[in-house]
Amino acid sequence: MGCASSLPGGDLVGFFFLFIFFDRSSGRLTGLNNAENSGAPDAKNLRVKLVLLGDSGVGKSCIVLRFVRGQFDPTSKVTVGASFLSQTIALQDSTTVKFEIWDTAGQERYAALAPLYYRGAGVAVIVYDITSPESFTKAQYWVKELQKHGSPDIVMALVGNKADLQEKREVPVQDGKDYAEKNGMFFIETSAKTADNINQLFEVSLLKLPSDFHAHRLHDWRTEIAINQIDFNVLELHKL
């Protein structure tokens, strides 16, 4: 429950309009075009490329595995290079969104290769560990890197993971919020262990995508409201 404060729960009215179903088998069923960019030609089947960046050991792989497979492995191993996973979710208007997720290795030796993975990404999720100030510093490095070299309209999320370890917290929620606000990112604290806010992270990422991504869906009033609500909420969030 510790992370409820991070994304003020009450503000998330918008989410009531987005019913997201996780389709665990669809990773295989969906044919793969070579499209590398977020957005997709097919209005009913959207595709979002999402990359996770951050120091090693902050839980990037755990977040992805929680989202994609609903699993949490406390002994999960060091990622090498980058792992590719996908997860398709169905929205209520029968649109499907396929997240193509690059889970990058946090090791220093791979830092130079990060552009390989974040190039063309619609969403960059930058993760730190709330118990590790070093990882928060590292997160800021990634934010700067993306501001310099990433695509200008990339959606950036700042994620404080391991929110279940409140008693070991060393990075105050406010620090994360402040930094995210200054850099036009949205902020959320998650726990891959308890699954807290994991789905929300991906949902908000989706909604924050540029309007052309959602344009075709605006005929659906529910979605429209959802998007508007979210925008409103984000404003609220920034005011905090």
Added chain:
Amino acid sequence: MSSDSSSSSSSGDESVEQNPDSNPKLVDERFDLLTLTEPVELEPNHHENGNEFANGSLNRGSNDGGAEDDQLRVENHEIFGDEGPASPSSSGYAGERGSSSASSVSGIGEVSEIDGNEIHEVRNDGSLEGISDSRASSWVPVKRQDDASISWRKRKKHFFILSHSGKPIYSRGDRVKSVKAGKHQVVFLVKGPIYLVCISCTEEPFESLKGQLELIYGQMILILTKSINRCFEKNPKFDMTPLLGGTDVVFSSLIHSFSWNPATFLHAYTCLPLAYATRQAAGAILQDVADSGVLFAILMCKHKVISLVGAQKASLHPDDMLLLSNFVMSSESFRTSESFSPICLPRYNPMAFLYAYVHFFDVDTYLMLLTTSSDAFYHLKDCRIRIETVLLKSNVLSEVQRSTIDGGMRVEDLPVDPLPRFGSSPHLGQQRPPTESPEGPREPCIGIGGPAGLWHFIYRSIYLDQYVSSEFSPPVSSPQQQKRLYRAYQRLYASMHDKGIGPHKTQFRRDENYVLLCWVTQDFELYAAFDPLADKALAIKTCNRVCQWVKDVENEIFLQGASPFSW
């Protein structure tokens, strides 16, 4: 002096200023030290064990060496550097080895003597009856293995990767490659700014230990490329340790393989036994993919090759395959999902990264597609989907499963009469039902194992750069016995390839453990182990039969007609 040597780093730091880096013998450098140790051998009758292990402080019964076979330590502190510089006027005797060796090269002999002391000290350090004078602390790393110093000392072989800005202690003139000190051997390998050291009391030949250091270096290059040297050029004090973060398991798995995987000294790879048609089917689809711009397509099951294909003119060295499969198998994350990762093949191009698409079809079976193009992921993913479809359709994956259950060649199945062979009907020509028992009466079976006391063999095809090794069967059944046999093969291999003595054609050697027979021709090398009481003439006859057997089933055990390997 003794107090200096025990309080290592402070005196070392002072001397950094006093002594320019150019002094090769200086000990004050900051080393990035990776210590890699190999499994403890617990054979009770191991004569190689010095007395060192008899010390009361070693709790051999606890047997953690068996469980956590290998360990790799990454440390960052002075090693050679502790005592020498603090006393520039020191006598130069072994006791103050840092400074003594600092004075000149003169004493290669001296150095070795010094080292002798050192190494014994390493072993005795902190033990109940060790030499407890100041010198005992000179190898700081030992002391710093605080959490596991006992287990560290239990190891019979240690590996270090060092780097520093000057020259290594022993490398002035770069002539010292190895130092013998009683039971211990210290082997050095200098690769630009990186020094690799092995300290061993396993009685493995110098060439074998050097080969192991080469592989460790290769593993590092696979992860970082040789351009790591530039970091040292820019900054001599460059700390390499963070760059290798998370790879401990890769190195410890490699070191472990030195004692079970003959590929590490044969420089050849081995294939999973499969029906010719099955392997052909796998090869065909890999070839298809290779034609679409993939540099290498490799399908493996654990450390055994199912099939592999290279683009035109691209050749894959067996050592690179060993290092690559070790890297992939030891890194757990490859099993979680498909991955795209930069890797370098040291024998192919040590300076450049290739990109490896890795996908596990099941726990043991995996596909590696290598490319030079960093944005080929989606293409490679498509290739994998095509390959997977074909493999499933042609039952390759289920055949692979079956082969892992059936196993490889067994000495008990050595055909009595190798000639009339019909096709490839039985698994590896074993003709199981008829040959089950009739072996006995024909040939005197000494002990257990195959005919004529044959216990095990390895056959290496020179043209194919592949080897086949028989399955272990009693009496070579425990991991310790298997490791000892591999060590014996290793010595045999080294002696057969010793350039100084000249090439041998055959070798027959009998000791209390085995009869070992080695036969080298232009086409193959055969290594066979027999019961120590085996009859020589019969053993030779049996080796001929093994060769015939291998030829009979070569289509199943070797990858034929792989793209030309031209290294």
